[in-house]
Amino acid sequence: MRLPTRLNTGRICAFMGAPGLLLALALVGPSLGAQEAAPGPVKVEVHSSKWDYPKELTVPEGSKTHLVQKGDTLWDLAGKYLGNPYAWPQIWELNQWVKDPHWIYPGDPLVIDLARAVATAGSVPEAITNLKPDQRRFDPAAVRRAELGFAFQDFIQLPYLVPEGAEAHYKSQGAFRITGNKRDDRQYLGEGEPIYLNGGADQGVKVGDRFLILKTVARKLAHPFATKKKLGDVVKQAGVVRITTTQAKGSVGVIERCMDSVELGDRLVRFTEPANLPLQARTDINDPVKVAPDAAVVVYIRDGKLFSATGDMIIIDKGASSGLKVGDVLLALRARTFPVGTGSEKKPPMEAVDHYLGQVLVVRADAGTATCRVLRTIEELRGGDTISR
Numbered sequence: 001m002r003l004p005t006r007l008n009t010g011r012i013c014a015f016m017g018a019p020g021l022l023l024a025l026a027l028v029g030p031s032l033g034a035q036e037a038a039p040g041p042v043k044v045e046v047h048s049s050k051w052d053y054p055k056e057l058t059v060p061e062g063s064k065t066h067l068v069q070k071g072d073t074l075w076d077l078a079g080k081y082l083g084n085p086y087a088w089p090q091i092w093e094l095n096q097w098v099k100d101p102h103w104i105y106p107g108d109p110l111v112i113d114l115a116r117a118v119a120t121a122g123s124v125p126e127a128i129t130n131l132k133p134d135q136r137r138f139d140p141a142a143v144r145r146a147e148l149g150f151a152f153q154d155f156i157q158l159p160y161l162v163p164e165g166a167e168a169h170y171k172s173q174g175a176f177r178i179t180g181n182k183r184d185d186r187q188y189l190g191e192g193e194p195i196y197l198n199g200g201a202d203q204g205v206k207v208g209d210r211f212l213i214l215k216t217v218a219r220k221l222a223h224p225f226a227t228k229k230k231l232g233d234v235v236k237q238a239g240v241v242r243i244t245t246t247q248a249k250g251s252v253g254v255i256e257r258c259m260d261s262v263e264l265g266d267r268l269v270r271f272t273e274p275a276n277l278p279l280q281a282r283t284d285i286n287d288p289v290k291v292a293p294d295a296a297v298v299v300y301i302r303d304g305k306l307f308s309a310t311g312d313m314i315i316i317d318k319g320a321s322s323g324l325k326v327g328d329v330l331l332a333l334r335a336r337t338f339p340v341g342t343g344s345e346k347k348p349p350m351e352a353v354d355h356y357l358g359q360v361l362v363v364r365a366d367a368g369t370a371t372c373r374v375l376r377t378i379e380e381l382r383g384g385d386t387i388s389r
């Protein structure tokens with residue numbers, strides 16, 4: 001998900017639409033594309049390469065081999081095979097003999113795990129969807145990467161609501177538990193630290209598997225206005241673990257990425273590479289705003305805060321059953337009342353209007369609730385604020 005920032009020069013052509021990603025060097029090499037995994041080892045033809053490439057490959061089930069051709073980049077190959085060019089590190093991770101992802105050579109063999117494919121529509125920013133490696137843009141503004149409305153760092157901080165309760169949710173997901181770590185005196189863990197979990201080869205865990213870290217952050221959340229109706233528990237995504245060693249009933253992993261502290265007892269569920277969502281802010285705003293009939297209400301702000309601003313996460317009380325879907329941009333509003341009487345009444349009649357506060361992007365839609373990322377605000381959002389189409 002993270003793009004490299006260093007550019008190399010020399011026998012290369014820069015991919016102008018995606019900073020830091022370079023084309024395969026224009027050397028003479030085999031012109032073969034991807035191959036299905038065949039029984040037994042796959043022989044690799046001798047060719048000119050900077051890297052000490054494997055001369056023979058055993059391709060795991062569900063994977064492909066791709067022989068690099070002139071013009072290939074990890075960015076392009078991730079888009080072709082994984083459905084998301086931002087997932088290029090997933091290819092590099094499986095081919096660690098490539099010491100620098102900016103340099104790949106025609107004839108180099110790459111193993112690609114198709115189980116990591118991302119098929120979410122809209123995951124590629126429109127500005128680069130049809131850009132070819134040999135094209136150059138004349139508009140300097142078009143070269144800049146589009147701002148994202150939702151990216152990997154948001155994904156691993158995402159809270160969501162489970163009406164059945166956290167424990168029932170973990171059970172239904174077949175979650176494992178973090179049971180220990182290398183140092184017994186550590187309660188809070190961070191990136192790069194090893195962890196132990198209570199799932200191993202007997203439960204289908206394999207070396208290289210990746211798991212999403214989940215933790216319970218609120219229990220029996222009550223609706224702030226609907227007669228304190230119980231909504232359920234709030235679960236938060238906290239990071240990603242990669243398995244390094246498996247035994248029969250337990251495994252060792254390493255915390256690959258996290259934005260919050262990881263603790264003993266946190267749960268692990270199978271990880272699927274998320275899609276980036278390009279930022280597409282709305283311009284159809286006339287303040288005051290007319291509220292849609294099926295408007296939602298903010299019921300939770302990430303980490304239980306009282307206020308939220310740009311970049312934060314909120315949960316609202318409408319979801320997929322109300323027609324909301326991932327990628328929808330909604331308006332945040334707050335009602336204001338004002339008197340309309342003659343001025344002589346003790347209790348003058350009042351009117352109400354709804355003023356614009358900002359915009360939010362739906363990033364997860366469950367049946368009755370949705371998680372949104374705050375895109376823009378002119379004022380802080382609070383629990384009870386209205387979220388309208």
